[in-house]
Amino acid sequence: MSSLSLILKPLSIPTFISDNPNIKTFIFQRNIPPPCKSHCHTERGHQFDVGDTFFRSESATARDLGVLSAALYRNTTGSLRVLDAMCGCGIRSLRYLAEAEADFVVANDANENTRDIILGNLSRVASGSEEGKRWEVNHLPATRLLAECYLRKDYFDLIDVDSFGSGSSYLRVALDAVKLGGLLYITSTDGLSSGGHRPQQSLAAYGAYVRPLPYSNEIGLRMLIGGAVREASVLGYHVVPLFSYYSYHGPVFRVLLQVKRGKSLSSRYYGFISYCNRCGNTRAFSWNELGEISCPCSTNVKRSIVVSGPLWTGPLHSAPHLTEMMSLADQWGWFGDEEGKNLEKLLKQMIDESDPKLPVGYLNADEIASRAKLNLPPLSVIMNSLHEGGYAVSRSHIAPNAIKTDCPMVVCVKIVKHLQQAAEMSSCH
Structure with a gap:
């Protein structure tokens, strides 16, 4: 072979058709739709x-x-x-x-x-x-x-x-x-x-x-x-x-x-x-x-x-x-599939977030753990303790690892530490 190498590039379908008018006629006569940038979705x-x-x-x-x-x-x-x-x-x-x-x-x-x-x-x-x-x-x-x-x-x-x-x-x-x-x-x-x-x-x-x-x-x-x-x-x-x-x-x-x-x-x-x-x-x-x-x-x-x-x-x-x-x-039947369950969960969380007692912001689990210097129990356990303490609390739809509550961070850290101590005592027995 010569030292000159031949680089072959595959033609795109639109380019191939434009360079071959007979192909275009063939497609038109047989009612074959020409290639287009069509991306169909369903919602x-x-x-x-x-x-x-x-x-x-x-x-x-x-x-x-x-x-x-x-x-x-x-x-x-x-x-x-x-x-x-x-x-x-x-x-x-x-x-x-x-x-x-x-x-x-x-x-x-x-x-x-x-x-x-x-x-x-x-x-x-x-x-x-x-x-x-x-x-x-x-x-x-x-x-x-x-x-x-x-x-x-x-x-x-x-x-x-x-x-x-x-x-x-x-x-x-x-x-x-x-x-x-x-x-x-x-x-x-x-x-x-x-x-x-x-x-x-x-x-x-x-x-x-x-x-x-x-x-x-x-x-x-x-x-x-x-x-x-x-x-x-x-x-x-x-x-x-x-x-x-x-x-x-x-x-x-x-x-x-x-x-x-x-x-x-x-x-x-x-x-x-x-x-x-x-x-x-x-x-x-x-x-x-x-x-x-x-x-x-x-x-x-x-x-x-x-x-x-x-x-x-x-x-x-x-x-x-x-x-x-x-x-x-619910009346429209939107809650039946996985997508619908996510929507239902979101709306429920938003309703919980609407509690007028809840202040601005949320408490991130990572920040609570960092301030308490320990691994946290499940958020549901923390939320139950806050409810028992008379505080308003809900999950946040914005951050899955956070809670909204009127409980100050300092008090929340104390509650988490108390839960940890109770868990340790329970494991000892």
Whole structure:
């Protein structure tokens, strides 16, 4: 052979067809579909194509929660108009139409290349459904679309903004375009800011200076709600969290808010959160208490106390709303499979987290073990002891190895040590 080696590369199917027109004719005459980037999925019984759009199957739970809330809203008000500001392949819009029985949905994605995928998916909702009757597809930047809806006085019952990054730039225009009494489903994927690694960024985006705290993922939800509280107050509204959901993939922080007219009766829930590195104690402070931030365990506040805020310091969920969601999911038969069991578990945990006695933050098992200097018994055993001691306690849906309780860290450590001593004495006998 010559010293020149011949490198053969396999042709892709589209390239092979374009270079061989006879093959193209053969395919067309026999009704063989040409190759395309089609990626079919199924979610809650709905088949859809994601094409080249960004899609996460892990976000199905967030879509479940949105659809359940939308259906409850429609059952209560008798109508439901939805604006899906960043619809991707259109699966959320499809489910709002098919499951929540939305009267009308605007499916918007700034990328015009997604149009055929979205149209194809929405056409599956019902035979004979056509664009312009129950849904329409747009390709505008979300801020422009929301602003135009506001200028036309075209308000929506539910606005879903599933954005990347902080998502704070969409809050004001989304609040402008949602009906009073309507729902705003907002998103953040800015885990670095919620972790306190970009305090200047969180200050610019949400008006909150966030420092590293051991329950940073809960802070991400509170930061997002706090930003909405601030923007709503400028417009003379207030917002009520119906549920707050954290998912590890991303990470993703999603919050469903109900928008209401007038100033909030619970403005005390927009304040500051302190954490004591020395004893592990967490407290919420109002604006009037800013000069009084301290911890009983130490007089050296500068070295022991970390403060973040202003943030939402109130309840993350509405127990009545979650209870209705759970009842509807059960009615729809959603709890039958493994996926459904996970949803049922999540809703139960959220309901438990809604206990008004539970404060900001959670106690991480690793931190408790480190402070107690011993291996922990099962969290269920610790929770039973806290209940017996008169404390409120629940698991956290945000962190599987953590508990929410009004028991101070110092007392929790003492309880854990007592449990260990009791176990050792029992083993001796």
